[in-house]
Amino acid sequence: MSRSGYRLASRVIGGGVVAGAALATYAACEARAYTVRRVTVPVLPAGSEPLRVLHVTDFHVTPGQHKKQEFVRSLVHLDPHLVINTGDNLAHMQAVPAALDAFAPLLERPGVFVLGSNDYYDPGLRNPVSYLLPDTGKRNLDRPKLPWRELVRGFTDAGWLDLSNQPGRLTVGGTDIAFAGVDDPHINLDDLTSVPPAPADADVRLGVVHAPYLRALDRFTTQGYDAIVAGHTHGGQVCLPFYGALATNCDLEPARVKGLNRHPADSRPGDPESAWLHVSAGLGTNPFVRFRVACRPEATLMTLVPR
Secondary structure: OOHHHHHHHHHHHHHHHHHHHHHHHHHHHHOOOOEEEEEEEEEEOOOOOOEEEEEEOOOOEOOOOHHHHHHHHHHHHHOOOEEEEOOOOEOOOOOHHHHHHHHOOHHHOOEEEOOOHHHHEOOOOOOHHHHHOOOOOOOOOOOOEOOHHHHHHHHHHOOOEEOOOEEEEEEEOOEEEEEEEOOOHHHOOOOHHHOOOOOOOOOEEEEEOOOOOHHHHHHHHHOOOOEEEEOOOHHHOEEEOOOEEOOOOOOOOHHHOOEEEEEOOOOOOOOOOOEEEEEOOOOOOOOOOOOOEOOOOEEEEEEEEEO
């Protein structure tokens, strides 16, 4: 190669290194740029007062992530009537006290929860590119188990309902809410037979699940639930401008990786066996690769209003 060729190659390589470093710096900053999303979901009976529901998911907290803990602590200022936690709270063997401390102000409000795979298993260090490949649901099963029972005890002692493969019911702000939940489909802990037909006498019926696998979404809709709340996807975590998410880490299509949609995707309000679907992009990342691109970490304030 000529001297000019070497100079050109050096410039290209150098430019690539600089661009890569700039992207990594941006992605690390965005992973810490916590925000609150707001959506309105028309599911209440006519004449009902609006109901503020805070959806928090994929906290993935470690003891040293103080900024993220403080953000969750601050969410009580949104004055939610109800908190729905869709799992993956932990990312460290000693994370339970940090998680419960961050949620402490919200634990004084009515709440419900399910767990995710990263509540059960230590996340471990892995190649982030693997998330772009088909997932068998077995990535975590060879990892050490986390103290998830301590987390569950902290939530339930405060009065939150554990919806893992069981229904529940609460009256919040004068609204009678029937819930059904399943444990995490991502690691095949979901028992779909535990989802009963939605009670006709409830004001609103909500399905709760960590990972929005189609089999779970289908079960909630065929059983008559008005809306489904899920997390897990991280909104794709790495998204491309004008394209969107590269992966969902489940069998949900990328077009519905985050935000408020319908299930089935081509259904409309009023269709039989159809429901609103809210998937949150969540707050965290794998603790070893704290990157997000075009997908800020979030909690969502869902305002339920009359149909």
